[in-house]
Amino acid sequence: MIRNRIRPFIALIMVMTLMTVLCGCGLEVVTSARSVTESGGAVSSGPSYTKPQQITMMVDGTLITLENGRDEFEARWEALTGIDLVIIQPEHDVYYEEVTKAFESGDLPDVILLSSTYYTVYAAEDLLADISPYYDGSELEARITKAGNESLIDAIKIKGKLYGITPTRGNGCVTYIKKKWLDNVGLSAPTNYQEYMDMLKAFTEKDPDGNGINGDTYGVSAAGLINNEAPYTNYLPEFYQDAYPSFYQKADGTWTDGFMEEPMRQALTRLRDAYSNGYIDPDITENGTGACRDKFYADEYGVFTYWSGTWAKTLSNKLIEAEKDGEVIAIPPLAETGEYLERVAPVWCITSTCKNPSGVYKYFLETMLDDGAVEELWTYSPVSDKYAKNHIDHMLAVVPLTNDPGAGSVSASQAESAKLFNSNSHMADLPYSTEAFSLYSDDLMALKKELIRKVVVEGVDMDAAYGEFEAANGVYMSQAIVDSLNAE
Secondary structure, X not given: OHHHHHHHHHHHHHHHHHHHHHHHOOOOEEOOOOEXXXXXXXXXXXXXXXXXXXEEEEOOOOOOOHXXXXXXXXXXXXXXXXXXXXXXXXXXXXXXXXXXXXXXXXOOOOEEEEOHHHHXXXXXXXXXXXXXXXXXXOHHHHHHHHOOOHHHHHOOOEOOEOOOEOOEOOOEEEEEEEHHHHHHHOOOOOOOHHHHHHHHHHHHHOOOOOOOOOOOOEEEEOXXXXXXXXXXXXXXHHHHOOOOOOEEEOOOOOEEEHHHOHHHHHHHHHHHHHHHOOOXXXXXXXXXXXXXHHHHHOOOEEEEEEEOOXXXXXXXXXXXXXXXXXXXXXXXXXXXXXXXXXXXXXXXXXXXXXXXHHHHHHHHHHHHOOOOHHHHHHHEOOOOOOOOEOOOOOOOEOOOOOOOOOHHHOOHHHHHHHHHHHHOEEEOOOOOOOHHHHHHHHHHHHHHHHHHHHHHHHOOOHHHHHHHHHHOOHHHHHHHHHHHHHOO
8 A cells, every 4th residue: 555655656756857857958848738938829738748949940932031130030039939940941932942852852840831732742741740639629729710710721631630730811813903004005904804905915015104115015924824833823814714724623523634624725825825916924934923023013014913912002012112103903803714713821831850749839830820929920020110021911810910010001902902802712722642643743733834835935836735745644644643633
């Protein structure tokens, strides 16, 4: 009986000794039913978590860059959390090239931002940590549910498992037109494709910028003829209309590749005709988003399909800074387009090589949406007193800040743009990554991009281009992925 009483006492001594050792090593073990971050933001209930001493993250240009205050962001984040943060931030336009290199080499950060395509592929290859055990029943789950946004998290679950967190809804692009250009050529905003083409023709052949010279502008530009991530067509929706160049789920629940369907050929015809007429930026295949924005501000073209909400104000302000007329209007989808597409939002994921995934979840992912000081830091630039956007768009946040200091900064044009998009859009499909998808998707997309470039830019015969595509095993790879998706 005495021995039985001693056992619990010895166990208690062992736990206290372990806690002392861990704290002496600079590690914090959270054991209470509910704990709080240094910033005062709540951290979820659940099992014990060891606080990391350092977290390495990889992110694109949606986080403020080095020249725009990233060092200040890093210092503030470290002060709020007490954790050393190492930031890897490649140039925005080559971000996914660097992501691919990191996964191929195995030299991975603890946490990484991935678009939907890369998210599904790397999850299927077991290169991402399943965070379901940490998220389920957590206070973060409760906060997201309270905000009515649990469906956004459900949308990124793969076969019931969760491999990351998205801090915002996906958002999407609306088409912005320079109002002054419309006035200068005597046109109203287009409502159908014929009116859209008439506008592009006028913007290309007349004098929409009012500099006294006809034909020194063009109608529209974009960061490529096809985007690098789903939903792929969002920068040129007026041309693609009902065509979709990748995999989607039909009404009967089966998967297909829209690239192999007739609407895709019709879309390519529209693009080729507009390009050959000079209505589209001649350098479109070389553009990044930054180049497109710069050309828009320089009055080289008048129609720019870009992100709804916050960007409505940014585009206007940048035009004014460039001493151009700043009035831009966002238009509803053309009759033939039907709806804009909302992308599946990029996902913050913990990699499989992370040695402390539960701690990174607790102190990185959860605090990002703490409805407090850390989330505010992710939302607004730490070096601006005008609530300049940082990584999280406060108009799209999955957990909106209760006390949002920038709430009053939303302009009428931003609110109108966001409302227009939300009322005229639907979510793009997120295909599961299968073995065939992982094996073929990159090569297949490269072949698709090359076919599009040849048809649109070089004017190659459509049937000949598809013949080359088939000879390069494009049709085989496409069907293999379709078959694998339908076998799930």
